[in-house]
Amino acid sequence: MYGLFLRHFYLITRSFPRVLDLVYWPTIQITLWGFISNFFATHTTYYNNAVGVILTCAILYDFLFRTSIGFNMLFLEEIWSRNFTNLFIAPMKIGEILTSLVATALIRALIGLIPAVLLTSPLFGISILDLGIFLFFLFLSLYLFGITLGILVSAGLLRYGPSFENIAWSTMFLLAPFGCIYYPIEILPEVFQKIAYLLPLVYIFEEARNILINQTVNIQNIYYAFLWNGVYFVLSIVLFYYSFNVAKNKGTLINMGE
Amino acid sequence: MKNLVEVKNIKKNYGKNEAVKGISFNIKEDEILGLLGPNGSGKTTTIGMLLGLLKPTSGEIFINGQKLEGNRIEILEQINFISPYIELPKKLTVKQNLTVYGKLYKINNINERIEFLSEKLRLEGLLNSITGELSSGQKNRVSLAKALINEPKVLLLDEPTASLDPEVGDFVRSFLENYKKEKKISILLASHNMNEVTRLCKSILMMKDGIIIDKGNPDELINKHGRKNLEEVFLKLSRSKNELN
Numbered sequence: 001m002y003g004l005f006l007r008h009f010y011l012i013t014r015s016f017p018r019v020l021d022l023v024y025w026p027t028i029q030i031t032l033w034g035f036i037s038n039f040f041a042t043h044t045t046y047y048n049n050a051v052g053v054i055l056t057c058a059i060l061y062d063f064l065f066r067t068s069i070g071f072n073m074l075f076l077e078e079i080w081s082r083n084f085t086n087l088f089i090a091p092m093k094i095g096e097i098l099t100s101l102v103a104t105a106l107i108r109a110l111i112g113l114i115p116a117v118l119l120t121s122p123l124f125g126i127s128i129l130d131l132g133i134f135l136f137f138l139f140l141s142l143y144l145f146g147i148t149l150g151i152l153v154s155a156g157l158l159r160y161g162p163s164f165e166n167i168a169w170s171t172m173f174l175l176a177p178f179g180c181i182y183y184p185i186e187i188l189p190e191v192f193q194k195i196a197y198l199l200p201l202v203y204i205f206e207e208a209r210n211i212l213i214n215q216t217v218n219i220q221n222i223y224y225a226f227l228w229n230g231v232y233f234v235l236s237i238v239l240f241y242y243s244f245n246v247a248k249n250k251g252t253l254i255n256m257g258e
Numbered sequence: 259m260k261n262l263v264e265v266k267n268i269k270k271n272y273g274k275n276e277a278v279k280g281i282s283f284n285i286k287e288d289e290i291l292g293l294l295g296p297n298g299s300g301k302t303t304t305i306g307m308l309l310g311l312l313k314p315t316s317g318e319i320f321i322n323g324q325k326l327e328g329n330r331i332e333i334l335e336q337i338n339f340i341s342p343y344i345e346l347p348k349k350l351t352v353k354q355n356l357t358v359y360g361k362l363y364k365i366n367n368i369n370e371r372i373e374f375l376s377e378k379l380r381l382e383g384l385l386n387s388i389t390g391e392l393s394s395g396q397k398n399r400v401s402l403a404k405a406l407i408n409e410p411k412v413l414l415l416d417e418p419t420a421s422l423d424p425e426v427g428d429f430v431r432s433f434l435e436n437y438k439k440e441k442k443i444s445i446l447l448a449s450h451n452m453n454e455v456t457r458l459c460k461s462i463l464m465m466k467d468g469i470i471i472d473k474g475n476p477d478e479l480i481n482k483h484g485r486k487n488l489e490e491v492f493l494k495l496s497r498s499k500n501e502l503n
Contacts, residue, residue: 003361010354011347014388082345086404089309090362091334248313251272254306 004092004100008074012108022108026062026116030055052126053212054182057205059120059128061181063113064142064201065172070108071150072168074101079162084256094244098237101154102147109146131211137222138204144229145200149175151236155243161252181205200228259286261320262412262444263308268317270303270468277303279468280317285412285444290434292455292476293448295465296496301448304465305414308446309339322411335363338405341416345397348390352381352400355389356407363408375403379433395426402430406437413445419454427451431458452489462488464495471495 156164179201207221263285270278306312319326360368419427
């Protein structure tokens with residue numbers, strides 16, 4: 001496991017553009033949304049008290065996005081560098097491969113998140129730490145969902161090969177409307193609301209807004225977020241093992257690097 | 259000499275397509291077995307099954323006495339593979355790549371192992387070079403170092419000297435001959451270079467359309483088919499109907 005972590009750590013430290021890429025998008029995202037938030041705050045009374053809410057949700061969403069894309073990137077890097085077969089003939093259990101990728105994805109996401117969080121205070125006078133101790137649970141829940149999506153996409157890559165790559169890029173954008181990241185769930189049509197309630201995202205972002213606006217904590221939201229996360233996480237692991245076995249039958253593993 | 263590799267009637271179907279139709283062979287320790295055949299004959303599929311990357315539709319594979327099915331991780335610790343179709347991460351240095359694979363193969367004395375292999379494979383001056391910036395010959399020797407990082411008992415080689423210049427090709431062949439003799443390992447060599455196969459292999463399997471159509475040592479096959487060299491035997495068998503089975 002440490003070996004696989006080293007493989008990606010070396011890659012990151014050898015390439016400044018990669019480090020820049022990790023930092024660039026979160027920073028741009030936060031800066032952009034910060035200015036948008038400020039604009040609305042000065043033009044509507046509703047948003048006047050909610051600059052921190054929008055920016056906090058942007059940071060949370062970006063952490064989710066970074067975690068999921070980060071996980072996919074680790075997997076895709078092996079395909080692009082034609083190293084995939086080498087990895088799968090090394091004596092590593094599937095669980096060890098997943099654990100390594102999950103840990104490395106966290107480090108990648110944190111490298112991007114920390115500068116973004118630090119920038120919000122001097123630039124906009126807002127601190128995400130206002131969420132208090134529950135911030136940890138929200139981040140943990142987002143991290144779980146991010147790697148769950150990453151594992152699901154990786155399962156698709158194993159099953160269908162590199163052609164599944166485009167799905168890797170679009171998963172987060174597809175789910176974003178149902179996540180109720182920047183607006184309350186009531187904004188969605190009723191059918192969409194039913195779908196949204198099946199995702200952990202809506203509970204996480206509803207709770208973030210609840211804490212910041214109402215200064216109260218609804219434990220039930222955090223509970224449901226973890227419950228759905230647990231369901232999807234187990235499902236993703238099962239699907240990954242299934243895809244691995246399908247790939248062994250179809251020959252995807254040996255053709256992946258060619 | 260005991261058999262380090264035992265393949266018993268393995269078949270592989272992709273849907274209705276039968277890629278490998280029930281082949282059996284053994285590789286003894288201190289033996290290089292040549293695996294020849296035209297493109298699409300089932301060589302890569304056979305290697306994929308030996309590596310545990312492909313599940314045989316039926317049949318059994320034993321490596322060093324252990325059945326591959328159910329013991330994949332333990333067996334992968336004892337084998338390794340080199341192919342021009344797979345590469346090491348290009349942005350890492352040679353030493354970083356070898357360190358990563360040393361860790362993945364749970365090698366205790368990684369630095370000593372890297373030092374040993376870099377000396378044997380003329381890589382001393384390249385350890386801090388970026389892998390992607392190396393020449394084909396240098397990359398090939400780095401891949402070979404990676405393939406030997408775990409001191410494999412069984413080495414699977416798919417076109418190990420493809421695209422190498424004659425000097426480097428000769429160096430790699432000499433290295434493999436000596437390493438096999440010294441470590442008593444088994445090597446399966448899939449190659450289209452008939453001179454290489456003639457030089458390295460005491461026994462050869464000829465595959466075509468998923469079956470073994472002939473086998474023997476190079477001289478036997480040349481005499482049996484009344485040809486001047488192995489390349490002519492290859493051409494005759496590739497263009498003819500199946501001889502065995």
